Amino acid sequence: MQNNLQPSAEVCVNRSAIKTIYTHFEKSFFKSEKYKLTSEIGKTSLGVKGTKTLVDAKTITAIDPEFPNAIIKLGAERFHRCFNCGNCTAICPLTQDKASYPRKLIRYAVMGLEERVTSSADPWLCYYCGECSDYCPRDADPGSFMMALRRLLIQKYSIVSKAFFNKIAAAITWIVLTIIAALGIYFFRGHSPNLETVDLSSFLSIDFIHDAGLAVGAVVGLFALLNLISMYRSIAKGISYSYSKVESRNPALWIKNFFKTIIYEVAAQLKYSKCLKKSRYVAHLALFWGFLGLFVATLIVFGIDFYGLQISRVVPFVIGVISGVVMLYGSIYFIIARLKKKETYAMYSYHTDWVFLILLFLAGVTGFLLAIFVKVNLPMESYITYAVHLIVVFDLLISAPFTKFAHAIYRPLALWIDSTVRESPIIGGIMGGGRGG
Amino acid sequence: MAKPVLVIGGGIAGIQASLDLADQGVKVYLVEKLPSIGGKMARLDKTFPTLDCASCILTPKMVSVARHPNIELLTYSEVVEVKGSAGDFHVKVLKKPRYVDEDKCIGCGECIAKCPSKVPDEFNMGMSQRKAIYFLFPQAVPLKATIDKEHCLYFTKNICRVCERICPTKAVNFEQKPETLELNVASIIIATGYELMDPHLAATYGYGKYSNVYLSLEFERLVSSTGPTGGEIVRRSDNKHPKSIAFIQCVCSRDVKINPNCSAFCCMASVKHAILAKEHLPEVDCTIFYMDLRAFGKGYQEFYNRAMKEFDIKFIRAKPAKIEEDPETKDLIITYDDTLTSIKRTMRVDMVVLAVGVKPVYPEVLPLKIGEDGYVCLKDPIMESIASTIDGIYVVGVAAGAKDIPDSVVQAGSAAAKASILAGV
Numbered sequence: 001m002q003n004n005l006q007p008s009a010e011v012c013v014n015r016s017a018i019k020t021i022y023t024h025f026e027k028s029f030f031k032s033e034k035y036k037l038t039s040e041i042g043k044t045s046l047g048v049k050g051t052k053t054l055v056d057a058k059t060i061t062a063i064d065p066e067f068p069n070a071i072i073k074l075g076a077e078r079f080h081r082c083f084n085c086g087n088c089t090a091i092c093p094l095t096q097d098k099a100s101y102p103r104k105l106i107r108y109a110v111m112g113l114e115e116r117v118t119s120s121a122d123p124w125l126c127y128y129c130g131e132c133s134d135y136c137p138r139d140a141d142p143g144s145f146m147m148a149l150r151r152l153l154i155q156k157y158s159i160v161s162k163a164f165f166n167k168i169a170a171a172i173t174w175i176v177l178t179i180i181a182a183l184g185i186y187f188f189r190g191h192s193p194n195l196e197t198v199d200l201s202s203f204l205s206i207d208f209i210h211d212a213g214l215a216v217g218a219v220v221g222l223f224a225l226l227n228l229i230s231m232y233r234s235i236a237k238g239i240s241y242s243y244s245k246v247e248s249r250n251p252a253l254w255i256k257n258f259f260k261t262i263i264y265e266v267a268a269q270l271k272y273s274k275c276l277k278k279s280r281y282v283a284h285l286a287l288f289w290g291f292l293g294l295f296v297a298t299l300i301v302f303g304i305d306f307y308g309l310q311i312s313r314v315v316p317f318v319i320g321v322i323s324g325v326v327m328l329y330g331s332i333y334f335i336i337a338r339l340k341k342k343e344t345y346a347m348y349s350y351h352t353d354w355v356f357l358i359l360l361f362l363a364g365v366t367g368f369l370l371a372i373f374v375k376v377n378l379p380m381e382s383y384i385t386y387a388v389h390l391i392v393v394f395d396l397l398i399s400a401p402f403t404k405f406a407h408a409i410y411r412p413l414a415l416w417i418d419s420t421v422r423e424s425p426i427i428g429g430i431m432g433g434g435r436g437g
Numbered sequence: 438m439a440k441p442v443l444v445i446g447g448g449i450a451g452i453q454a455s456l457d458l459a460d461q462g463v464k465v466y467l468v469e470k471l472p473s474i475g476g477k478m479a480r481l482d483k484t485f486p487t488l489d490c491a492s493c494i495l496t497p498k499m500v501s502v503a504r505h506p507n508i509e510l511l512t513y514s515e516v517v518e519v520k521g522s523a524g525d526f527h528v529k530v531l532k533k534p535r536y537v538d539e540d541k542c543i544g545c546g547e548c549i550a551k552c553p554s555k556v557p558d559e560f561n562m563g564m565s566q567r568k569a570i571y572f573l574f575p576q577a578v579p580l581k582a583t584i585d586k587e588h589c590l591y592f593t594k595n596i597c598r599v600c601e602r603i604c605p606t607k608a609v610n611f612e613q614k615p616e617t618l619e620l621n622v623a624s625i626i627i628a629t630g631y632e633l634m635d636p637h638l639a640a641t642y643g644y645g646k647y648s649n650v651y652l653s654l655e656f657e658r659l660v661s662s663t664g665p666t667g668g669e670i671v672r673r674s675d676n677k678h679p680k681s682i683a684f685i686q687c688v689c690s691r692d693v694k695i696n697p698n699c700s701a702f703c704c705m706a707s708v709k710h711a712i713l714a715k716e717h718l719p720e721v722d723c724t725i726f727y728m729d730l731r732a733f734g735k736g737y738q739e740f741y742n743r744a745m746k747e748f749d750i751k752f753i754r755a756k757p758a759k760i761e762e763d764p765e766t767k768d769l770i771i772t773y774d775d776t777l778t779s780i781k782r783t784m785r786v787d788m789v790v791l792a793v794g795v796k797p798v799y800p801e802v803l804p805l806k807i808g809e810d811g812y813v814c815l816k817d818p819i820m821e822s823i824a825s826t827i828d829g830i831y832v833v834g835v836a837a838g839a840k841d842i843p844d845s846v847v848q849a850g851s852a853a854a855k856a857s858i859l860a861g862v
Binding site for chain 2: 083084085086087088089090091095096097098099100103104135137138139
């Protein structure tokens with residue numbers, strides 16, 4: 001932009017010249033290619049009949065023609081083929097009434113209305129059963145589109161997440177994290193590990209594990225909370241477009257639905273069971289409960305060692321073994337599914353899908369190897385496996401709020417908000433109102 | 438002296454091509470595999486956009502064909518071999534035996550009345566029954582009885598022979614043999630038309646499973662006074678008039694997984710059906726579920742507007758995903774996403790009519806190059822859109838691409854002009 005607000009001595013400053021310069025300045029500063037001047041359009045009343053949603057010019061014309069490319073890069077290559085027939089939304093077992101995804105979101109995306117797409121909680125309500133993609137007459141693959149949206153939203157909710165999604169940045173990030181973990185273990189290792197018999201605490205002091213665990217837990221917890229807040233703020237922006245009535249004033253409803261979400265959707269994942277074939281539902285439940293069980297087993301061990309918890313060590317050992325098996329089953333099921341590429345959801349795997357599964361699988365495998373090596377008394381092997389296990393678990397946990405793992409907090413929040421705020425709750429049958437899947 | 442021309446297919450396009458050639462003095466062999474000419478148009482009740490009675494405008498042409506001195510009508514026949522090149526084709530035609538002597542049969546129908554063997558009537562899309570000896574339809578040209586060998590009790594079980602005894606002119610001849618004719622023609626015009634796509638490919642609509650889901654052609658027969666119910670629109674399940682009918686467009690059309698082509702005339706056909714339904718049952722609620730309502734011809738947009746304004750037919754822009762049936766009432770529940778209001782809904786209707794897509798039919802013996810879209814490759818899709826890649830062979834009507842009746846008739850005339858050049862007129 002030319003800066004000739006300093007006129008030369010010869011040039012006679014005239015009003016129209018200044019006006020032109022100022023308009024040019026204003027246009028480029030406020031990016032008027034994107035936003036039309038408010039005075040030209042004025043305010044209009046949009047929204048579903050019966051609501052008073054005033055949308056001003058900025059929001060109407062906030063079109064970003066590059067937005068669809070961002071989604072294409074995240075693994076949805078064909079959604080622009082959509083010709084808006086509505087077949088996908090109609091066949092989706094989870095949509096009803098005004099919950100008009102995936103079609104509406106595809107329409108917004110094709111039109112470049114980024115804010116309407118990123119302020120929607122709908123991508124988290126989709127379970128990728130793949131029916132929409134199976135029946136799409138244009139083969140636009142709306143299922144992949146919703147999956148790409150989830151990847152996009154993870155990056156949107158937390159700026160740090162971008163480091164895990166761009167292929168090169170992700171490779172660097174994982175390497176750096178692994179090095180940090182390895183260095184941590186190196187610097188805090190015991191100086192005389194017992195090489196005759198396995199004594200894990202001689203390799204790495206149990207205090208170190210405890211303190212490092214607490215530190216990682218605190219960091220992860222903090223970032224998880226920050227990201228949840230970021231997600232809520234993002235959704236709140238979109239409430240005027242997606243929901244016709246905001247019934248969020250009732251705290252009792254919020255509390256009731258919070259517990260309902262935890263029980264029916266986090267614990268039992270009932271929605272998942274409705275629209276998918278049983279084996280996938282079971283495998284995912286296994287992955288979730290396996291991981292949770294291992295976490296609980298670790299907590300119990302901490303409790304015994306540091307907080308005087310009076311339980312036999314057999315309890316966490318048994319929980320750990322069962323959970324480990326269950327989690328291994330889940331991770332192997334999905335790794336095989338993604339290799340076979342037979343089911344719709346498994347046909348295309350982004351690198352974030354693979355990293356998450358492989359880390360879970362490695363955590364399980366190294367855990368079992370460790371238990372075996374300890375049992376048959378192989379000290380060096382045990383210590384090395386222990387170190388690898390810790391590095392894998394560290395990588396998995398520290399990145400959790402920023403990678404695919406984060407769906408574990410985003411989905412429940414979306415389900416909770418949706419059930420409370422939507423006029424006709426999207427989760428029919430279980431959460432009340434409307435028809436179920 | 439002009440050489441003869443072969444026209445394969447006795448639908449409206451084949452009929453028109455034959456007449457246009459014959460009127461110029463060219464001899465025409467019109468080969469039709471069914472016992473009568475008339476094609477799909479003979480099954481229609483009315484034609485859009487004028488709502489002309491289809492038979493009333495078709496049958497005079499059919500009769501002209503039968504009477505024309507220059508046209509040799511070879512019905513119940515098929516082309517079995519083609520050799521040669523433009524201007525000099527050697528064709529073998531197999532005349533299948535009707536087991537009825539065409540010279541003796543007077544079309545009185547006594548044999549049909551007495552025949553004990555009943556068969557689902559293909560002309561009425563299986564919704565009524567015909568006999569093993571039959572006319573394709575009452576206005577068949579030629580009006581000669583035909584015995585369906587596969588269902589005739591004499592051929593299958595060696596009993597009966599009632600038709601032989603009853604026939605006043607002794608026309609029934611069970612000893613009739615197939616005849617092979619060898620023809621030498623200058624040009625061949627293919628007007629073999631279309632078949633409906635298999636509606637079971639769109640399994641979510643439940644055709645065949647749910648009794649009140651109909652195909653477009655089935656509804657056409659239902660609405661016709663010559664049809665299985667005499668023009669009464671009644672449901673298969675309970676024989677009652679429907680109070681609401683839904684028409685679903687683009688079934689097995691415009692779907693890359695089934696058939697990517699648009700079948701052109703089904704949007705207009707469904708608008709026509711909805712209007713006819715309103716004319717038969719003024720109280721019925723008609724809703725058409727469309728993706729794009731294709732009103733591509735002269736007078737079509739006005740026809741569509743008329744449907745909305747005058748007949749109060751509802752149009753919903755949505756492709757319904759599935760149909761479910763209420764097991765007690767046999768009513769149908771359609772699930773769709775109304776794309777103009779972005780609200781997902783279900784609609785309960787008494788009857789559903791599926792506008793099923795079409796696929797072209799070609800004689801197997803001809804080495805025609807078929808394109809990726811399933812239609813024959815044309816010499817030049819813009820400037821020579823009826824010439825196949827083989828010189829001297831022309832393709833007209835829906836066989837050359839889904840189109841309506843006016844365009845088929847025009848193409849037929851164009852092919853006749855080109856064929857007559859080869860014939861040496």
